[in-house]
Amino acid sequence: MNKQIAKEFEVKGQKFTLIDTPLFKCVRSKEYNYDFDKKTGYFARWGKTMQDDPQFSPAGFEIWDCEATTICSGMTSKVLTEQKVPTEQKVPTEQKVPTEQKVPQGNYSPCRFCYKANNLKGKNLSFADFKTMIDKMSNRVLTQVAFGADSKAESNPDLFKMMQYCREVGVIPNITVSDVSDETIKKLCNVCGAVAVSRYEDKQICYDIVRKLSEGGLSQVNIHSLLSLQTYDWCMETVKDIAKGKVPGLNAIVFLSLKKKGRAKNNFDSVSYEQFKSLFLWCMENKISMGFDSCSASRFMKLVTEEDSIEKEIKKKYIQSCEPCESGLFSFYTNVDGDYFPCSFTEKENEWKNGLSLLNCNNFYEDIWYHPKNENWRQRLIQSGCKDNCRKCLTFPEIN
Numbered sequence: 001m002n003k004q005i006a007k008e009f010e011v012k013g014q015k016f017t018l019i020d021t022p023l024f025k026c027v028r029s030k031e032y033n034y035d036f037d038k039k040t041g042y043f044a045r046w047g048k049t050m051q052d053d054p055q056f057s058p059a060g061f062e063i064w065d066c067e068a069t070t071i072c073s074g075m076t077s078k079v080l081t082e083q084k085v086p087t088e089q090k091v092p093t094e095q096k097v098p099t100e101q102k103v104p105q106g107n108y109s110p111c112r113f114c115y116k117a118n119n120l121k122g123k124n125l126s127f128a129d130f131k132t133m134i135d136k137m138s139n140r141v142l143t144q145v146a147f148g149a150d151s152k153a154e155s156n157p158d159l160f161k162m163m164q165y166c167r168e169v170g171v172i173p174n175i176t177v178s179d180v181s182d183e184t185i186k187k188l189c190n191v192c193g194a195v196a197v198s199r200y201e202d203k204q205i206c207y208d209i210v211r212k213l214s215e216g217g218l219s220q221v222n223i224h225s226l227l228s229l230q231t232y233d234w235c236m237e238t239v240k241d242i243a244k245g246k247v248p249g250l251n252a253i254v255f256l257s258l259k260k261k262g263r264a265k266n267n268f269d270s271v272s273y274e275q276f277k278s279l280f281l282w283c284m285e286n287k288i289s290m291g292f293d294s295c296s297a298s299r300f301m302k303l304v305t306e307e308d309s310i311e312k313e314i315k316k317k318y319i320q321s322c323e324p325c326e327s328g329l330f331s332f333y334t335n336v337d338g339d340y341f342p343c344s345f346t347e348k349e350n351e352w353k354n355g356l357s358l359l360n361c362n363n364f365y366e367d368i369w370y371h372p373k374n375e376n377w378r379q380r381l382i383q384s385g386c387k388d389n390c391r392k393c394l395t396f397p398e399i400n
């Protein structure tokens with residue numbers, strides 16, 4: 001149980017020491033250091049001094065967003081049609097979800113806002129390809145793999161084998177689901193460090209899964225809620241339910257900003273700054289444990305800086321905890337074909353029409369992490385935050 005592996009390695013002339021134990025992982029070097037608690041997910045990064053904040057990880061990425069499948073049947077457990085929606089859950093008329101998206105025949109209900117546009121005709125990443133990729137990063141500063149799967153975590157028969165392999169090599173597997181069976185919940189509790197449950201039409205499906213995951217022993221169970229004009233009422237409804245104690249076992253609710261991509265491109269709109277602000281202030285007043293994705297950092301910083309009702313000390317705390325976009329700096333994404341992109345939203349956009357093949361590369365550092373295309377991205381992303389210390393989205397400027 002006290003197995004501890006210390007490894008020394010060098011990247012681009014910089015020396016690093018990596019210590020990996022069953023309970024924690026840490027990296028030490030002159031300018032880049034971190035501590036990661038594998039049980040609680042606590043993570044702290046610093047540079048030359050504890051006050052320094054490194055601009056990127058020179059030793060490779062910390063978080064890998066790995067697409068394991070593009071096959072998804074959406075929410076099928078309890079598909080709600082217009083007639084079946086209980087009165088108190090109805091979406092108000094002015095924000096009604098688009099009607100052409102009604103549940104199609106059979107038991108297949110693709111989500112209207114799926115930015116990946118996943119459906120039944122997708123592909124799976126094989127265990128062999130996953131292993132090839134993770135093994136290429138022999139200096140494993142990687143702390144977590146966030147698997148991108150289907151609503152039920154059932155499309156890819158190799159998914160749990162990949163998660164188990166993560167554990168074997170000292171990396172924590174995480175996942176987002178929305179419609180999992182009791183059997184899958186047990187398997188997730190056995191292997192995952194954290195699980196996020198997406199909140200869709202039927203809030204009770206989400207709340208029940210959160211409760212069961214927590215009863216199964218997971219302490220890091222979050223709700224992911226898409227923050228858009230059309231789903232704003234769901235966000236408000238969920239935070240009110242949390243305040244009333246109707247979501248036992250929940251760690252936090254995380255709001256994900258809308259990126260106009262895939263099926264979310266045409267039928268969904270971003271919330272106004274005023275709506276963003278009132279949701280945040282409501283959560284603050286009601287002591288809701290909540291967070292935003294890093295794509296929301298720009299709005300969040302503006303709000304916290306400008307809002308007079310937030311006390312100075314609390315402002316400072318919020319600003320310190322705000323992590324702007326880290327894609328290509330500390331985290332990255334691979335699609336089901338093993339191609340690298342800074343994040344899943346950048347795939348096939350602008351200069352990232354084509355990714356870099358992690359699966360077929362010879363040298364992770366030369367061919368991916370320090371590839372000129374990635375270096376160029378990284379410099380521009382770092383520069384975008386020079387003025388106000390908050391990096392901006394380079395791909396969807398409208399969210400900044």
Ligand code: SF4
Binds near residue numbers: 072074110111119
């Ligand atoms: S949003 Fe998630 S659950 Fe819905 S179709 Fe896409 S991948 Fe599946």
Ligand code: SF4
Binds near residue numbers: 295392
């Ligand atoms: S590049 Fe844009 S969409 Fe991707 S993680 Fe960063 S802010 Fe979000």
